[in-house]
Amino acid sequence: MSEKKPHIAQKSPFAVAVEAGKSYWCCTCGKSAGQPFCDGSHKGSEFTPKEYKAEKSETVYFCGCKHSGNGMTCDGTHQKL
């Protein structure tokens, strides 16, 4: 498998109010027009969306740079890109 780098959607997180019990499909390729979520743009690439299950209703900072070490949420990696 090649180590293709994801596209950087933006170098900052997206703040989203999630609802407890809901699943959200996070864009990992960086090409979705509906950031931070998947819109199917990954088709034909090796990227697939990742499921984020909200355990409680809160504001989540989803990674916009797609290089976060923890996958879906911002861990500050965007500051080093």
Ligand code: FES
């Ligand atoms: Fe990707 Fe912060 S937006 S680590």
